[in-house]
Amino acid sequence: MKKFINIFLxxxxxxxxxxxxASISAEESEDLTASKENSSHSDRISIxxxxxxxxxxxxxxxxxxxxxxxxxxxxxxxxxxxxxxxxLEPAFEISEYISNIKNTKTIAFIPTKAISAGSLIAISxxxxxxxxxxxxxxxxxxxxxxxxxxxxxxxxxxxxxRTKFRKFAExxxxxxxxxxxxxxxxxxVYRVVTEEKPEGxxxxxxxxxxxxxxxxxxxxxxxxxxxxxxxxxxxAKEAYEYHFAKEIVxxxxxxLKLLNIEDVTPNILETNWSEEMVRFLGRIAPILLGIxxxxxxxxxxxxxxxxxGIVGILCLATVFLSKHLVGLAETPEIIIFFVGIVLIAxxxxxxxxxxxxxxxxxxxxxxxxxxxxxxxxIPRTPYDVDMFVNNIFAVMYSLIGSVVAIxxxxxxxxxxxxxxxxxxxxxxxSLSGFVIPPQPAEKSSVVGMKGKTLxxxxxxGKIEVDNNTLDVVTEGQYIEKGKIVEIxxxxxxxxxxxAT
Numbered sequence: 001m002k003k004f005i006n007i008f009l010x011x012x013x014x015x016x017x018x019x020x021x022a023s024i025s026a027e028e029s030e031d032l033t034a035s036k037e038n039s040s041h042s043d044r045i046s047i048x049x050x051x052x053x054x055x056x057x058x059x060x061x062x063x064x065x066x067x068x069x070x071x072x073x074x075x076x077x078x079x080x081x082x083x084x085x086x087x088l089e090p091a092f093e094i095s096e097y098i099s100n101i102k103n104t105k106t107i108a109f110i111p112t113k114a115i116s117a118g119s120l121i122a123i124s125x126x127x128x129x130x131x132x133x134x135x136x137x138x139x140x141x142x143x144x145x146x147x148x149x150x151x152x153x154x155x156x157x158x159x160x161x162r163t164k165f166r167k168f169a170e171x172x173x174x175x176x177x178x179x180x181x182x183x184x185x186x187x188x189v190y191r192v193v194t195e196e197k198p199e200g201x202x203x204x205x206x207x208x209x210x211x212x213x214x215x216x217x218x219x220x221x222x223x224x225x226x227x228x229x230x231x232x233x234x235x236a237k238e239a240y241e242y243h244f245a246k247e248i249v250x251x252x253x254x255x256l257k258l259l260n261i262e263d264v265t266p267n268i269l270e271t272n273w274s275e276e277m278v279r280f281l282g283r284i285a286p287i288l289l290g291i292x293x294x295x296x297x298x299x300x301x302x303x304x305x306x307x308x309g310i311v312g313i314l315c316l317a318t319v320f321l322s323k324h325l326v327g328l329a330e331t332p333e334i335i336i337f338f339v340g341i342v343l344i345a346x347x348x349x350x351x352x353x354x355x356x357x358x359x360x361x362x363x364x365x366x367x368x369x370x371x372x373x374x375x376x377x378i379p380r381t382p383y384d385v386d387m388f389v390n391n392i393f394a395v396m397y398s399l400i401g402s403v404v405a406i407x408x409x410x411x412x413x414x415x416x417x418x419x420x421x422x423x424x425x426x427x428x429x430s431l432s433g434f435v436i437p438p439q440p441a442e443k444s445s446v447v448g449m450k451g452k453t454l455x456x457x458x459x460x461g462k463i464e465v466d467n468n469t470l471d472v473v474t475e476g477q478y479i480e481k482g483k484i485v486e487i488x489x490x491x492x493x494x495x496x497x498x499a500t
Contacts, residue, residue, distance in 0.1 A: 045266040046074040054086030054117040057279035065269035078107045085116025095124035110134040123168045130236040130245045137233035139182045177202045181232040188228040193221045281322035286394045290401035292316035300348040337368025350476045369395045
């Protein structure tokens with residue numbers, strides 16, 4: 001019981017310390033930014049780099065930095081986008097957030113790539129500028145499969161994504177059909193020039209087929225932009241030609257010069273170290289979850305409190321802290337998970353066999369972990385369903401990985417220096433003092449005998465009685481090594497003792 005309490009007190013303390021460190025980091029970042037604002041109040045331009053994987057962590061970071069820019073009085077925010085994309089839900093949240101920024105002009109500058117979710121974020125900005133080598137497009141929504149590959153999601157999600165592209169394109173003046181062609185392969189788009197519209201306009205292949213010959217005779221030119229079965233991805237010159245990119249610029253300084261603000265020192269708002277750490281930990285959370293569960297299991301099965309428990313506590317605390325900081329893991333799911341841990345501990349430490357508390361414990365761990373990886377309880381949209389299935393597989397892989405790790409550690413640990421102290425390496429033979437527990441006929445003479453503990457009993461362990469080594473179990477007590485105990489019951493091969 002003492003060991004059980006120590007483990008969970010350590011877990012709570014670790015969580016508290018990590019939360020305080022994250023809070024201190026955020027406060028320091030805000031203080032530093034505030035000092036910059038006070039020292040350069042005349043700066044009204046902010047640059048917010050947006051790079052790497054699009055996830056919940058970058059969404060929270062972007063909101064923090066936009067709020068700083070607005071408090072600083074910036075009337076222009078340049079989002080420097082360099083990403084291959086990422087998760088769809090954070091991309092929705094980021095693009096909607098940018099689109100709803102009031103009284104501030106937003107510009108997307110793409111130095112190399114704004115692919116997939118990055119293209120949605122770029123189109124949510126009022127204007128787009130690209131470097132000569134930059135690319136924009138290809139936002140087909142895909143999800144990983146159980147076989148390790150990827151598949152395109154169904155129409156229910158595609159139509160939502162197309163609606164987002166169409167809405168932002170209409171609001172900011174980008175070609176709507178081409179924006180939709182970034183999402184769906186089934187759209188074929190032509191650019192047509194007529195005398196009435198010398199600047200040209202876009203029509204679908206279906207609309208072209210439905211036109212009569214009189215209408216087609218008015219065409220001065222017709223160009224296929226994207227054929228059916230392909231997704232639209234544009235390099236800088238194409239994006240400029242198709243009226244997505246307003247201008248092509250070499251770099252950030254060239255953009256500022258083009259906007260006639262090269263003499264203004266922009267406020268560059270980077271991510272802070274804690275935000276980057278949270279994003280990284282979020283990506284390796286399934287691995288940390290498996291290591292944490294394996295560490296706690298080994299701690300419960302080994303004497304005392306040591307390295308496995310410390311590693312397990314740190315890994316689990318890190319997983320739930322990282323998920324909490326991006327708005328996923330809240331109090332209910334954390335409680336569910338750790339109630340499962342408690343049930344597993346009770347099963348290992350106090351209840352012989354396995355099943356009464358162990359099976360409900362595993363189920364609660366499974367449920368708590370899945371809920372901590374998502375921001376909904378019951379999936380309501382096709383996107384939620386896909387994420388829910390992915391989270392199930394991620395947690396399953398974590399649990400399976402922890403079981404495999406436990407098996408390998410107990411199998412090979414005796415041969416690893418330092419770790420071999422955690423397991424019994426010598427054979428239990430009669431020559432070394434090990435004897436078969438007494439048979440039923442001898443019960444009456446053995447009950448009441450006293451012995452000395454050779455190991456910690458938590459609740460299982462070994463004692464020495466009359467120079468014989470016996471495997472025993474307590475009724476739930478934690479008894480330290482070297483204590484005197486009394487045999488109070490024998491049931492089959494199970495010897496029950498208590499402290500005298």
